[in-house]
Amino acid sequence: MTKNLWRRAASAMIVGAILTIGAAMPAVAQAARVTVNGTPITDLQVAQRQKLFALEGSSGGSKGATEQLIDEAIQISEAKRLGITVSNAQIDEALLQIARNMNVSQDRLINMLQQGGVGMDTLKDRLRAAIAWNAITEQVIMPQVQISELQLDEQAANKVQDYQTFDYILKEVIFVGSGSGGRAGQANSYRSKFAGCDTAVDLSLAFTDAAVIDVGRRHATQLPEAIAKELAGLNVGGITKPRVVETGVSMLAVCEKAQAEDLTFIKSDLRAEAGNDVLVDQSAAYMANLRKQAKIIYN
Template sequence: MTMTFAPLRRAFGAMILGLAVAGAATLPSFAATVVTVNGLTISDVQVDQRLRLFRMEGNKGGRNGALDQLITEAIQMSEAKRLNITVSDAQVDEALLQIARNLKVSQDRLVQMLSQGGVSTDTLKDRLRASIAWNAVGERAVAPNVQISDLELDQRAAQKVSDYQKFDYILKEIIFVGSGASGRSSQASNYRSKFSGCDGAVQLSLAYTDAAVVDIGRRHATQLPEAMAKELAGMNVGGITKPRVVENGVSMLAICEKTQAEDLTFVKDDLRAEVGGDSMKAQVDAYLAQLRKDAKIVYN
């Protein structure tokens, strides 16, 4: 039986764990130090446990990969300690519980599954603790230094904006309220065939039952759904879109004003998070690489 942990997403990364039930194994009764990292010891039992977790995940990193991950976590925990960052047992327990929830099993069942694979719950908790601590290190030591260039955002945003998104509109929405989409669509289509511009929109609606005209106001194309923006781009002032079934009836948009305007505001808002995340990850990776370079690692 194979199961997969859902992602535990943090500010700048994700931990994705896989879990498969394997045969139970007996743990050794003694532990010998394999490596010391900045004064923190890693034992052969810890390596063996992490290797078992790797196997349950389908991770083929082997013993060297398990040891390397433990060394990385020791470096991360050492840096967290230097910055006076602590991770409470409650935080770790909550992360463990979240894994169980994502698996749609109880926490007791999750512990049982680990045990059946010969893995101590503490092995998973240690990895969660290091991940939480490292996230906190990044937020404190790296995030304040992440710079996002407005020029870079402008350039990326301009590349993302298509021709149909380079318009600014003042719109009215005409809604035919009620269920029965086919009947309402027919009336909306009739209204559309008689529509002659925004000035007469309200007067024309009075000839229909449960028809309303709503002032949408100014909208840039980047604020509209793609299909709607494309349809409006091909229309002139006084045009009205095809009827669309919406939650409360049938809707159409009428163009009262239309101007050429390349507004990058809304595109940049999405890009800011995307670029910031990429920059954050790059700087966090560089930060960790430097810590590893400076770490005192002694193999026994």
């Protein structure tokens, strides 16, 4: 699996903060409720995390907040052991991304936290642990993930349909512009006169706003299912029915067609799915082992 793909799979594991205004809870004294590898987790931290839960509309209560804080303390401890640091700039960027995802300004995000009685450090602490764990996942867990290529080959072969066993060289004929009704009429007229790729450009000159684009080589597994099925029923020199697309009305012309089973693109999707599943399982196992080794003292 490519590094970028792994990075996306790992990044998907970072917990997002989707906030809505909620009620504040009464303040509590700063007494250590739990100590994790020498790091205290206070009653105040637990209360603040519960408020953050309330803002997110999630449940968990005091126990859920405590357990999440324990996990985060362990993650930060492991990051330190591995020499991983999370900069303030990374935290700021994560906060900005949350605000963008919510379509609010960063000032508005801070104001929402304040109205819910949540200190900014509460969200920052969660983000610091999440970013640290993401780095641990990428540095330690990803390299351990193994996916059987033989199994992927077998799964991909079982997924290939008859219409997906062709390789094409295609041209796109597109009637550019809005007003799909009129464009579709021109496209159908073009299609009725179409006599093959060699004369595609010359034929387009007789129509308004028609363009012929070399798509090049495409395997059926690279194409949307409906198009792949239609192309499978065409011979060389055939052209698909008009389809409305964002830029106008489009048709695909078959310039070359050959029988060719290519599992590359199916395998790529299967690899991503399998990699995500394995990564989730191994990350959970890694975390469970860290918790088992951690010195957790409940007060």
